[in-house]
Amino acid sequence: MKKITYFYQSKLYSAARNPYLYSLQLVHFMHYTVKIISVINVTHNVKRFVIEKPPGFRFVPGQATDLSINEPEWKENKHPFTFTCLNEEPYLEFTIKIYENPHGVTNHLGQLSAGAELIISDAWGAIEYKGPGYFIAGGAGITPFLAILRQLYKDGKIGGNILFFSNKTDQDIILKDELAAMLGNDAHFIISGQKDSKYDKRKINADFLKAEVKDFTKHFYVCGPDQMVKDINETLEKLGAKPDLVVFEK
Ligand SMILES: Cc1cc2nc3c(=O)[nH]c(=O)nc-3n(C[C@H](O)[C@H](O)[C@H](O)COP(=O)(O)OP(=O)(O)OC[C@H]3O[C@@H](n4cnc5c(N)ncnc54)[C@H](O)[C@@H]3O)c2cc1C
Numbered sequence: 001m002k003k004i005t006y007f008y009q010s011k012l013y014s015a016a017r018n019p020y021l022y023s024l025q026l027v028h029f030m031h032y033t034v035k036i037i038s039v040i041n042v043t044h045n046v047k048r049f050v051i052e053k054p055p056g057f058r059f060v061p062g063q064a065t066d067l068s069i070n071e072p073e074w075k076e077n078k079h080p081f082t083f084t085c086l087n088e089e090p091y092l093e094f095t096i097k098i099y100e101n102p103h104g105v106t107n108h109l110g111q112l113s114a115g116a117e118l119i120i121s122d123a124w125g126a127i128e129y130k131g132p133g134y135f136i137a138g139g140a141g142i143t144p145f146l147a148i149l150r151q152l153y154k155d156g157k158i159g160g161n162i163l164f165f166s167n168k169t170d171q172d173i174i175l176k177d178e179l180a181a182m183l184g185n186d187a188h189f190i191i192s193g194q195k196d197s198k199y200d201k202r203k204i205n206a207d208f209l210k211a212e213v214k215d216f217t218k219h220f221y222v223c224g225p226d227q228m229v230k231d232i233n234e235t236l237e238k239l240g241a242k243p244d245l246v247v248f249e250k
Pocket residue numbers: 064079080081082083094095096097098099100101103104105106107125140143144249
């Protein structure tokens with residue numbers, strides 16, 4: 001395991017949470033080269049990657065890393081992925097949706113196996129648990145909530161949290177059984193593109209939220225495709241949610 005240190009370390013902690021500085025690439029994180037330990041299928045197009053954990057590495061559940069594949073033509077091609085394991089585990093884990101684009105990083109990740117090397121940065125990101133509320137996820141947008149919900153479940157503090165998890169088909173639902181086991185009846189699965197699904201087929205819109213949300217003063221955690229996050233955040237605000245209690249990746 002190799003550790004690469006970049007400049008600007010003194011600015012790391014104050015600037016790491018500033019998306020403006022981050023977008024200007026003024027913030028440089030520590031980077032670590034780590035080996036894949038195992039890869040298994042989670043759904044037809046989602047894989048679980050277990051990787052080596054650099055000594056002392058920590059993240060806040062919900063945070064992500066900049067990840068690239070340690071091959072000459074891929075190592076500068078960094079994409080964000082979320083840690084989905086618990087901090088206390090001796091490894092790191094990602095849950096990654098693989099797209100078919102042959103030039104895409106997830107497609108190449110999907111072809112890797114144990115022993116291949118990845119490069120990850122220190123953890124960053126705005127999504128973290130701030131108190132009980134409603135988690136609204138679309139597709140791979142469940143990943144930050146997996147880390148948060150797993151930690152809450154382990155700590156015996158998951159009560160009072162409700163999940164609305166939207167996917168196109170039943171087969172797309174990531175870790176349905178685990179989510180249902182952790183949340184019981186508070187895990188709601190919504191299917192948008194399969195007429196014969198046994199799950200709720202409504203769209204997550206104003207009518208849905210008015211019907212399902214009992215308390216708009218709670219926290220809301222929203223993660224999914226950009227348009228979904230934008231639409232839901234606007235709708236929540238119109239329905240009375242307090243903007244500072246809506247948590248999403250900005
Ligand atoms: C903070 C953060 C954390 C993330 N964590 C995870 C995670 O844990 N697991 C996970 O599976 N994914 C996660 N993602 C998404 C992940 O980064 C992308 O899916 C990945 O970068 C796609 O790379 P690719 O080269 O395979 O994409 P491509 O193969 O180029 O495209 C993948 C898909 O995205 C669409 N797409 C590409 N670019 C855009 C765009 N600009 N706007 C809209 N659609 C576009 C394409 O049409 C295609 O359907 C995260 C994203 C962010 C911002």
